[in-house]
Amino acid sequence: MNSTSTVVVTRRSKSLADRGRELLGRFGVHLFLAGFGIIFALPLYWLFMSSLKEQSEIFKVPPDLWPVNPRWMNFPDVLEVIPFWTYLGNSFALVVWSTIGALISNTFIAYGFARLNWPYRDQVFILVLATMMLPFQVRMIPMYIAFHQIGWLNTLLPLIVPSFFGNAFYIFLLRQFYRTIPMDLSDAARVDGANELQIFWSVVLPLMKPAITTLVLFEVIFTWNDFIGPLIYLRDNDRYTLSIGLRTFFTLYGARWDLLMACSTMFTLPMVIMFFFGQRRFIEGITLTGIKG
Numbered sequence: 001m002n003s004t005s006t007v008v009v010t011r012r013s014k015s016l017a018d019r020g021r022e023l024l025g026r027f028g029v030h031l032f033l034a035g036f037g038i039i040f041a042l043p044l045y046w047l048f049m050s051s052l053k054e055q056s057e058i059f060k061v062p063p064d065l066w067p068v069n070p071r072w073m074n075f076p077d078v079l080e081v082i083p084f085w086t087y088l089g090n091s092f093a094l095v096v097w098s099t100i101g102a103l104i105s106n107t108f109i110a111y112g113f114a115r116l117n118w119p120y121r122d123q124v125f126i127l128v129l130a131t132m133m134l135p136f137q138v139r140m141i142p143m144y145i146a147f148h149q150i151g152w153l154n155t156l157l158p159l160i161v162p163s164f165f166g167n168a169f170y171i172f173l174l175r176q177f178y179r180t181i182p183m184d185l186s187d188a189a190r191v192d193g194a195n196e197l198q199i200f201w202s203v204v205l206p207l208m209k210p211a212i213t214t215l216v217l218f219e220v221i222f223t224w225n226d227f228i229g230p231l232i233y234l235r236d237n238d239r240y241t242l243s244i245g246l247r248t249f250f251t252l253y254g255a256r257w258d259l260l261m262a263c264s265t266m267f268t269l270p271m272v273i274m275f276f277f278g279q280r281r282f283i284e285g286i287t288l289t290g291i292k293g
Contacts, residue, residue, distance in 0.1 A: 044268070044272065047261055047264055047265055047268065048265055049064075049065070049066065049067060050257070050258070050261040051074055051075070051258070051261040051262040051264070051265040052067045052070040052071055052072065052074065053067040053071065053258060053261075054067075054069075054071055054258060055256065055257060055258050058257050058258060058261070059257075071258070074258050074259055074261075074262035075262050075265075075266065077259055077262070078249075078259050078262050078263045078266065081249070081252075081253060081259065082245055082248065082249050082263070083237070083238070083245075084242075084245070084263075084266070086238055086240075087240055087241060087242045087244075087245035088242060090156070090239060090240060090241045090242075091224060091241040091242045091243070093156060094156050094159055094160065094223055094230075094241055095219075095220050095223045095224055097156070097160045097163075098159065098160050098163040098219060098223045099163075099216055099219045099220055099223070101160060101161070101162075101163030101164035102163045102167060102170060102215060102216075102219045103212065103215065103216070104164065105163065105164050105165055105166045105167075106166055106167060106170040106171055106174055106215065107174060107205070107208070107212070108200075109166045109171050110170070110171045110172075110173075110174035110175040110178055111174075111178060111200055111204065113125050113128075113171065113175045113178075114174075114175040114176075114178030114179050115178055115183070115186060115200075115204065116196070125171075125175070128166075128168050128171060128172075129168055129172060131168045132168045132169060132172075136228065140228075140232065143158070143162075144232060144233075147233065152233075153233055153235070154233070154234060154235045154236060154239060155233070155239070156234075156239070158229075158233045159223075159226070159229050159230065159233060163219070169218075170215050170218070170219075173211065173214065173215065173218075174208070174211055174215065177208060177210070177211035178204065178208070181204055181207055181208075185203050185204070186199050186203060186204065189202070189203050213278055216278075217274070217275065217278050220271075220274065221271055221274075221275075224242070224243075224270070224271055225243060225271075226241075226243060227243045227244065227247070230243060230244045231244060231247075242267050243267075246263055246264065246267055249263050
């Protein structure tokens with residue numbers, strides 16, 4: 001009886017020791033990640049704090065981690081020196097339509113590569129992936145000439161319409177996620193009399209929320225931050241997006257670092273908020289797209 005009790009106590013002590021090591025390991029990992037998170041968040045913190053400082057405080061040595069007298073008027077002052085709401089409206093319209101085009105085109109194209117059988121499917125998919133090796137600089141001049149010929153320069157159309165014709169990276173991303181969905185679901189729907197469009201809309205697409213969220217985040221962030229595209233195709237000030245407007249502000253008021261920081265904060269904040277609310281789906285979509293090759 002005593003030996004049995006000793007064995008039970010020994011097992012319990014080992015179990016407690018294992019749990020302690022496991023908790024200590026998790027604490028160490030979380031502490032390590034928290035430290036890296038703070039390091040990566042420092043530029044955003046510094047940007048926001050600088051937007052609340054006066055010009056003389058920004059370059060003060062040693063710097064103040066918090067402004068002595070927060071100057072919230074920097075943000076309204078920005079709205080007075082540049083047509084911020086015009087730039088914001090243009091950027092919003094560009095992001096919305098580009099995201100809609102990316103969703104419609106890439107979900108259908110990737111579905112065809114992942115769930116349908118047709119001749120030379122894999123070879124065509126390899127060809128699509130090969131286009132990812134062509135940088136924008138290679139396509140820039142031919143696209144500019146084409147859009148000039150059809151009279152689309154100085155409009156948002158050259159920035160929106162290409163998103164309706166698919167993107168190799170998004171096609172690859174969605175195709176990998178489609179392949180994680182069992183074909184038995186589609187076969188069962190076919191037995192019930194559903195056609196391919198009904199299967200896509202009612203069976204497969206509802207299971208694609210993480211991948212679709214990932215696509216939306218990628219497209220919104222890329223379109224919002226795009227500088228070279230609007231710079232090439234847009235000419236009039238009232239058609240500029242925020243990325244070009246920020247550059248214009250720097251050209252005209254580069255010496256006003258307080259207003260420049262406030263303008264940069266307003267430009268960055270929407271993307272930070274969107275990623276904060278969509279990060280769970282985003283990470284899930286990125287993780288699951290690598291399950292099947």
